[in-house]
Amino acid sequence: MPSIVTLISGRGSNFEAIVKIAQKEQWQVTFAGVIANHSEAKGLDFARSQGIPAFIVEHREHPSRESFDAALIEKIDALGADLVVLAGFMRILTPAFIRHFEGRLINIHPALLPAFPGLHTHQRALEAGVSEHGATVHFVTEGVDEGPIICQASVPVLVGDDEKSLSARVLAAEHQIYPRAVKWFLDGRLRIDGNQVQLQPPESQLIKL
Ligand SMILES: Nc1nc2c(c(=O)[nH]1)N[C@@H](CN(C=O)c1ccc(C(=O)N[C@@H](CCC(=O)O)C(=O)O)cc1)CN2
Numbered sequence: 001m002p003s004i005v006t007l008i009s010g011r012g013s014n015f016e017a018i019v020k021i022a023q024k025e026q027w028q029v030t031f032a033g034v035i036a037n038h039s040e041a042k043g044l045d046f047a048r049s050q051g052i053p054a055f056i057v058e059h060r061e062h063p064s065r066e067s068f069d070a071a072l073i074e075k076i077d078a079l080g081a082d083l084v085v086l087a088g089f090m091r092i093l094t095p096a097f098i099r100h101f102e103g104r105l106i107n108i109h110p111a112l113l114p115a116f117p118g119l120h121t122h123q124r125a126l127e128a129g130v131s132e133h134g135a136t137v138h139f140v141t142e143g144v145d146e147g148p149i150i151c152q153a154s155v156p157v158l159v160g161d162d163e164k165s166l167s168a169r170v171l172a173a174e175h176q177i178y179p180r181a182v183k184w185f186l187d188g189r190l191r192i193d194g195n196q197v198q199l200q201p202p203e204s205q206l207i208k209l
């Protein structure tokens, strides 16, 4: 049975959405563990409530990114991961980490990449005056938020939106598309052809909500 290790930094709502749909649809998958980069990550509480092993690898206790990432690799390998899911994980990962998990490391980004890579995407979208925003699931590569796109969903930016209202609308979209992308991976439907992700059998990778 394939196993997933999830990395979080905060509330872990994407992780929760994946676990709940996996339970509802009775996926054949093991959630081998959740790892947070600091102890205040509330998503650890949800993991514990579900009997999913929860761990903290405190990035502030490491002298370098390389040291932190090496500790992450050791923990993830000890748990066993066919897929590593970044879910609100807020640390840039080193080339060594990327190489170690290449092709089985995914992330959800709160924007329609390639628009708005990095942080503070909702505020930046509002400041840019875009009429649509959204979320992207992608394979993770050394470059930040540059990896091959697996799927996306768009949401409207409404008159009167602020960062709170827009982020909530995007987050609701994330909770729909991330579980879909994880299941595609688990079902062996994703192939990377150069920088393009091919889904077999084909279906739209721009998900209608
Ligand atoms: N090598 C890669 N690492 C990560 C990627 C990636 O595509 N390549 N995706 C990110 C997730 N992410 C956006 O989706 C993201 C997370 C964090 C940052 C960032 O600047 N982090 C700062 C610390 C910020 C903080 O602690 O609040 C940092 O690491 O110095 C940018 C983008 C996950 N990693």
Ligand SMILES: NCC(=O)N[C@@H]1O[C@H](COP(=O)([O-])[O-])[C@@H](O)[C@H]1O
Binding pocket: 008, 009, 010, 011, 012, 013, 014, 015, 043, 087, 088, 089, 090, 108, 109, 110, 118, 119, 171, 174
């Ligand atoms: N660059 C990474 C990033 O900004 N991730 C974003 O963190 C939020 C909290 O996720 P969570 O509720 O799953 O913890 C989500 O919107 C996710 O897209």
